Amino acid sequence: MKITIMSEVFHQALGDVVRAVSTRTPMPVLTGVHLVAKEEGLTLVGSDSDLIITRELPAEAGKLDVEQPGAIVLPARYLAEIVKKLSGPIHLQLIDDTTADIRCGEIKTKLKGFPSDDYPKLPVMEESETLQLEASRWMEMLKQTVFAVSKSEAKPVLTGVHISMGEGRLISVATDSHRLAYRETKIDQHIDRACIVPYQAIGELIKLWDGKTEVVEVAMNEHHIHCRLGETSLYSRLIDGKYPNVSGLIPEGSETLVKMETKQLLKGVDRACLFAGEWKNHNVYITIHDGRMKLSSAATQLGNIEESQRIMEIEGTEEMKMTLDGKYLMEALRSVKEETVTLQFGGIMKPVVIRPEGNATHLQLISPVRAY
Incomplete structure (x- = not known):
């Protein structure tokens, strides 16, 4: 792996993916950011096993040049701090499968990490069941409901937002048993799905949206939801359980x-x-x-x-x-x-x-x- 990337581009991308990285994990490899360089660009992945954030940077003259493909997992905290303190083009090259050489001007850094093969694979989603929706409308729905989730773990299903698709409608519901927030919108696609998304994942998704991306792609499987906003993706593990029927609560x-x-x-x-x-x-x-x-x-x-x-x-x-x-x-x-x-x-x-x-x-x- 050998790449040259502008510091501001690298810093912004790292800022997105490290949000999903936890320092408290039984898997040391998850304290790092997975960097995968291919001819078409660089992919960064951060995860705590329940939440995954990825950022794809296309190869572009003056911003990112991939001279040699490859992959490595580097400690998120140290990589982010190093890049934050650099200015200009950064040259990153692998010395071996666990060590990277990072250079910027007269500054030279060696950073040890983990082999790429140790990093967990991304969840596989059913692309045929992907909903395309106006991003601003999706974010508004989430903001109008997520605050009503329960902060108590006594009933885990209530700590998430219930998202359902069916009969030409997309519905977002949250309740803590003392209040309820409900929002729906019409959709053109005929998809019949429902899931409970942890409120932490909803909060991170709202923060990731830059206000410029016009379309969000949403896909679900039995265990995960995947939301794609342009070059940025968020995967979240779903909450198991049956969500209460809230329709009878509304007088x-x-x-x-x-x-x-x-x-x-x-x-x-x-x-x-x-x-x-x-x-x-x-x-x-x-x-x-x-x-x-x-x-x-x-x-x-x-x-x-x-x-x-x-x-x-x-x-x-x-x-x-x-x-x-x-x-x-x-x-x-x-x-x-x-x-x-x-x-x-x-x-x-x-x-x-x-x-x-x-x-x-x-x-x-x-x-x-x-x-x-």
């Missing part, structure tokens, strides 16, 4: 339906949370009376805060009181892109359904908090 009717301005309500809830930290569930009290919504919170030793906002429209019972988790309510409202939002109240101890006005493909559900 159809309501006692009170109000329409509010999204940003104004979000700012009000944010202010109300100022004194909500004393409570385990960040209690924010909501009172609907005389065409207005009052938001308030109180801390025994500190004080309280309350404000009143005008309700744009109201249907049903015009007086109501409820306590919600202010943190959950803020996260739900932040996921709404539309200017106005509807809140559907079914009763004092029934879940609140939050929907962007005019968008039936997105909803948030929050269970009320017992305030005593």
Whole structure:
């Protein structure tokens, strides 16, 4: 293996793949980055066995020149630090199957690693079952649901986002049993698949998207999901288990339906949370009376805060009181892109359904908090 690569190109690619590398692994080879040079370019792979990130760099004059193909696994931490501190063309050449010679100007480095054959192979995906989707739409769906996953390992299936394809729809759902986030979109391809993706993988995928790649390719098999964004790919091991049927959790009717301005309500809830930290569930009290919504919170030793906002429209019972988790309510409202939002109240101890006005493909559900 013998290549010449510009330091900024190498540094950026390493920055992507090392995100998947763990220093705490029973397999020493996984502490490294797998470098595979072929005539057409260089592939970098980082993995912790559950999450894999790859980056493909095409051979290009002035950026990457592959003089001799080959492969090696080099320690991720040291390789990234070395490249970070270099400027200009970097010449990397193998001395043997475990040692690389790295040169840049007058700087010479020898770095020991592992044989390429010791590195795990990438999962094999069914390319015929690959979904192609507008990347911005896919990322928006994930951002609007991933925050609602459970952070507790008591129910592993709830620590992931449930992704399903079928009947011309792509659906993303997350719940921690106290709240639920749901988002769907139409797709042209007829694919019938479902899986539970760990929230850590979803978070890394969102970070990897540069905002420029227009199309994402998504493929699933029994154990993995593969998302390709241009030259960057992410593979994630799936969570085993059966995801709960959430359709029955969403109430159809309501006692009170109000329409509010999204940003104004979000700012009000944010202010109300100022004194909500004393409570385990960040209690924010909501009172609907005389065409207005009052938001308030109180801390025994500190004080309280309350404000009143005008309700744009109201249907049903015009007086109501409820306590919600202010943190959950803020996260739900932040996921709404539309200017106005509807809140559907079914009763004092029934879940609140939050929907962007005019968008039936997105909803948030929050269970009320017992305030005593």
